[in-house]
Every structure is written in structure tokens, then in C-alpha cells.
Amino acid sequence: MSSPSSSNLPLKPIPGSYGLPFFGAIKDRLDYFYREGTDKFFRTRVQKYQSTVFRTNMVPGPFMAPNPKVVVLLDAVSFPVLFDTSKVEKRDVFVGTYMPSTDFTGGYRMCAYLDPSEPKHPVLKGLLLSTLATRHDKFIPVFRSSLSQLFIDLEDELSSKGKAYFNDYCNKMSFNYLTNLFCDRSPSGTILTTDKATKFFDSYLFFQLAPLITLGLPKILNILEDIVLHTFPLPPFLLKSDYKKFYKVFNEYATSILDEAESLGIERDEACHNLVFFVCFNAYGGMKNTFPALIKWVGLAGEELHRQLAEEIRTVVRSEGGVTVAALEKMSLTKSVVWEALRIEPSVAFQYGNAKEDMVIHNHDAAFEIKKGEMIFGYQPFATKDPRVFERPEEFVGHRFVGEEGEKLLKYVYWSNGREIDDPTVGNKQCPGKNMVVLLCRVMLVEFFLRYDTFVVEAGKLPLGSTVTFTSMSKATSS
Template structure:
């Protein structure tokens, strides 16, 4: 490791106040308003999607109220959502109230102020929509955690197999067309990996064939449309707003696609479904949960995760690439292969993954409903939130809190190396602190450690094969589009 890797940890100023707010902070009325019924929510929705865009929507309000805690409406607003009113918590100190299930209820808040029809999930509310206090939550989350732990020996070999085919396909397309579409090939690879993991066979050996990503994308889009803007230049905003944000999209359009996905899992994941039945979960409920876990949580998460990781590493440039390839190749050589213990020794690689999760968390929002009157602290004030109020956190602002991270808008690859490791607990992407562990009684992402592992593996495989690469970046519905423009083979 070069000495430069320690350089940035020194300038990571760290405020202990972010953990223990001083007890004598002033109690402040929560600023902000919801505007007139219906019209206030509509105005906020138009600001959020069209007039300002997400980050500006929140930043202008933080400045206006001189507060990172305030009242606002969150889309989709009138029509679809029963109640768009939220209290926004947008800094590293107030945000973790959303993880405390003794104080906030997590029932039906996965997508915020609205919930898609259960028709999309076989008539069941999947585990992600359940609060830990609901009886089936423990059974379903316990089942997911045990399935994942039974796979722990499969993750590395299985993902490396998918990655090697993935990089071959990227190179072929690059040679063929002069550039390669990272997202499409990454989606294909992610779906292949997830399906193989749960079903022990390739989706191409089932009736889904190569349509897995397409079927899943449509199914996701129809559920999440009220939270999305297409950004199409030729479509006037008011028409898009009417189409996407006014009425939920109907399930019947994607019904046959969903049935194909469901049938493929039902026939291929027999041993997992047997396991579910043994712990008292109905077979069809277990299968709908499995499709949700594989399609929405895993594939849906990777759809934004991998392009974001490669975007930030790619734009960081050649000096970071050199340091990564140096660390990865040295450790793999010393350890005699790509193993878990090898990856745990790659401090820079680990830091780069945490930094990507910090600067662009794959899930930008968290919600929870106050179970009782609660008091939240920001850096400089205290606020009282009333029982029954919806609390909303926009994660990218909490993880770019300038009171915790220096140069928060900048991608600093070695931010979490050495002394910087202390800051890992402020990386909140998984519905908890990064230093916490998913358990049956919390709402942390059950595959949190797997996500970190797969991200590291992607960098390991990339820099074992290539010294550096270049790319172009654009915007997509969810996340970034990445086009690879060159690879320099490892010498």
C-alpha cells in the first residue's frame, strides 16, 4: 500500500456530537408547511419531479427553514397516496430514528406514502412491507436469513463465474461496437446470479429463457411508477404526471410476466420452498416472497448498485485504479486466491465500496410512522414528532452530512481507511447503521453483507483483469447509465 492511502483519513474531521447531541439543545417547532389541502401536495410533487428535482427540492427547503428537519409533502401525493404529509429528517443525527423499531412502525412504508396493490405479490404483503411486530415478520425474515446463511459457500464461486462471462460479454461488445452498455449486461448477469443462487440452474433452462430482466423490470416499473420520472424530453411534464403519479398502474398488464417468473421459481426452488413449509410458511406465500426477494430486493438493488459503483470508481481515474489493482493483485497472490479472508485484507477495496454506498445509496428513501411522541435531534436543535406522524429520510443527504464527512460531495476512495474506519457507522444504505447486523427483529436488509461482498468481488475481478478503464455516464430512471469506452488489459 502506498503512503498516499493514509492521506485522506487525516482530513476526515469527525464530530463526536453526531452521536451524542448535547443535552441542552433548544427545543424548536418543526418548520415547514403542507400548504393548502390537495394543492400543497400537488405543488410539492411538481417541484420534486420537474421544477427542482430531488436534491434541490430538499436543499432549498433546508436553506429556507434553516433546518435539516422540516415538514413537507412527499410524492406521489394526492390521488394515489392516502396522506403525503411527512416530517423530513435529513442529517446524520436525526436520520437513525428511522431504524428504531421501538419508536417507529415500519408497516407498509417500503415505498413511502403509498403501497402498491398486493396483486403484484400474489395477494400477500411480502416481508419488506411488514413491521417486526406483525406475527409473520419473524417467520419470513428468519426464513430469508437462514436461506442466505445456507448459501455462504456458494456466493464467491457462483458470482465469479457470472462475472467472468460478464467481462467477456463487455469486451466482445466493446470490440464490436467501440463501446459497451454496462447496465444491460450487468442486469443480465445480476438476474442470472440471483436465479442460480436460489434455483441451482440458469434461467435459460426454464420457461423464462433470457427474458428474466425484461419481465422483472416491467413488474418493478408498474409498482414504482408513482415514484419515478421518465425524463423524456418529448413528453410534456403534465402528461407524464397524469400518467405516472395520478393513478396506480394496473397489475393485469404485467400479470402473465409475473406468472412466468413465479412458475420458474416455484418449479426450480423446491428445496427452499420445502424448508419454508417445514417452518410453517405456506408454500405459495414463501414463493411470492422469494420472487420479491430475488426480483425487487436483490435484482432491483443490483440494478442501481453496480452501475453506481463502476461510475464512481471509473470517474475517480487512473491513480485510484492503479492503487486498487496493486492491492488486489498483491493480496490475491499472498492468499493464493480470491477468498473471503483475502477480501477482508483489502482495506482500500473495502473503503471504495463503502464510499460508493455512502455517496449514492442504492435505496434513497426510508420511512417510518411514529409509534409514540418522539424527540429527534439534529446537530443544533431538538424537535418533537407526534404519534402517528410519518417520518421520512432522504438517505443521500444524511450520508453526505458535512458535519460528519469532509468534502461530502466528493468521491474519496480511501475515506474509510485507517482512522476513517470510525466513519463507517454513518453509511446508512441498508436501513440501519453499516456497523449493525440484520436480525429477525429489525428491518435491516437481510442481504446487507452479501451486497458489500458482491461489490468488492466485482472490483476484485475487474482489477485482476484490467489496469484501468474509461467510461461515459448518463442518467436513467433509477440511477446512472454507464457505457464502457475502453479497457486496458492487465500487463
């Protein structure tokens, strides 16, 4: 669907209000977390202002964030300005209006927090892109090996308990995969143990993202939770001992990556902290959200989609002689299903940027002027469910991106901090692991439907992401 030319749209003032200093931000925070909830918070303001672009305060607010005022973008047309680094600055806005202490990262600002204009950004991101490129041939075989153990664990628990909780086993699988990929050895070959490692990873994510979440506690505890999680930062020293263990492992075993970093002029210590952050926060954190979301939506879609996926996957694997990149490229439905899962439940909900200059943005109906220095915020789950771009936007439609017309919609899939049709470079802020994530999601579906005809899941919510519990898994009756 198309919008009117931006030059023909009326210029309107941005609606909305920040309220009284300090108190307005507190009110919006309580609305966001406790009175309304995230989606209702945005939906009620869209209805109130009759606009997908408006002003409000964004969490966490006082005393965590120095300035909670944002211009909100909630549609597919205005949202991409957040990817244009010629117009927005991405310095220290990776998680929002606040920045976690650099004590979590060895005293360094990580690549994710750097704007592309900063001298270290292209070097550090170039290192990450190079690291992934040199390991590309290992993505599929190492992941397939990790998945084999995942399926054994799920089947064992399903057999003994009648249900199998996917998330915990998926987290362990992800950690094992990442250790094998970047350190060239399984966790058992290091000082790390899988159970303790995933607990640390989860704590590492929680301590930095706590200002953005609520635990769903009884209402009587809301004020206490708000003070503990949203008012003051959680202390990094509580994780320091475990963090040192991970740093030691990567410093000892990821030597080829660190050697390359030194050849690029990056201090070995800084490179190692960036690698730990990339693996713990970016990669593990992304997998922790993305894989359960994928399995949830495919599981809830039902047997007919499962039958179609199994037929496509088994036919292509048989004709290609195995699970290869070339084989995956021929699976049009499988590719579409992965993109649809990333559209309907993106692993990163928020995008931020500070306006580098006075600019005019537009949505479907109007143009709006944003002043230099204003913080722009996009809530991706609304932008990627824009009803003026996607038909049945709230539904999971497995075939949505199949065919030429379907693939035209990929430019509106934004999960990676960029359009799906674009690729990460040293000059943008698109996720360096974007293509790896898409590939691994496809492989996960392929391995599922090579082994099983169908499966049934129960889905739930986490503070960040979804839970998935298998209640049945039917073994493949044909190959």
C-alpha cells in the first residue's frame, strides 16, 4: 500500500505533552508500567492525538535518565528515519534514554553505544563483521550439532513430565553454540559450566535492562519495584566476579579474533570486552528472544502450516543432498515464516536517535518538524504491524513474504535496526549478526521439520520475550 507523496502532506505541529517537569515523567512511567502497560500506553495516545507521531516521556525517567522527553514514531513510514545516521545520532542510545554503567563492560563504551561518526565505530564493527565472515562456514554445522542435543533434552523432558519448557534448553543450546563458534571449543573445555553461564548471561542482561521492564508482581509491590528497578541503576559490582570468568575464557581461547583486533589497532583488552558484550548481550540476548518467538508463532499456527513446511523442507533437502545455504535459499515458505516471526515479534522493540539537525519527517497523513537535539523514539512492534502496509497485521501469516509481491514488503521489516533488504556495514547501526540470525532461524525450522511432523505448544509472556512449552511433538512419518 502506498502513502501520498511526502511533498503533498500538510505540515502539522507534533501533538502530545511532557507534562510538568519531573512529575510528568513519573506519571508517564507509572502509566507505562502499571496503569496501562506498554501497548496500551502507546495505543491510547495514538487515539487521543489521532496521530502515530506524538510527544511523551519515555521510561525510565527520573533519576535514571537525564532527559526522558521523546518524539514517538509508531508507523512504518516515519520509523526508518531512525536508521539514517546522516540525520540521527546514535551515541549512547543503544538501550534508550539512559546508558548502563561502563563498569559492566570493563570501563569501555561498547561498539553498540558508538555513533558511526566516532573513530572507533568502523574499526570495532569491522572487527565484528570480519569475525562473523570468517566463521560463516561453521554457522550451519555447529548449530545443527547444538540443535541435536536440544531435541534430545526436549524429548526426554516431554517423555518424563508430559511437558517440556523450551526456553531453558534453548538458552543452554545458544550458549553452547556461541562458545563453540567464537572460542572453538565447547563450554566443558573451559572453566565455564552451561547452567552457571546462562544464569550469568541472564543476570547480565537483567542488570542493564531492568529500567525497561516490569516483573509482573502483585500491585501492592508496584511502588517498591518501581524504586528498585526504574529509579536507580543496579550495581555492576554484583556481577564483577562472574564477568571476569567470561572475560578470561574469551581472552584465552578467542585468540585469533583478538590477534586480528590488535592488527587493526584496537587494544586487546578493549577488543575482548567488546567480544564478551557482543556474545553475552547482542548474540545470546537476541537468541534468547528470537528463537522462542519463532517456535511460539509456528507452533500456534497449527498443523496445516507444519505440513507445508515439512513438505518443502524435506523435498529441498532431499534434492540438494543436505542442509546447505543453497538449500535454505530455495525454501521460500521457510524464509517467509522466519521473516514473519521477526515482523510480528521483533527481538528489539525500541529504537532511539537524537536529531542531528532540524528535519521534517512524515507518516501516512502529515509532515512534522523535529528540532536539532530532540530525542526520537520508535516502538517497533507498532511500526511492523502498520495496518496501512500489512494486511491482517496482528495475525501471523506464514506465506506473507512468499513471491515477488510478498518480498516487496521486506523493506518494512525492521527487527535488525535496519530494513530487511539492507545489510550491516561499518557505516550504519544495523545489527552485525543480522544475516546470521536469519540463517539460524531457518536452520532451526529445517531441523525441526526433518525430525517432526507437527508439535503443540503453550505460550506465555516474560518481562522481555515469550515463553514456550511443548505439550506434544510428533515424530516424522516420512523423509
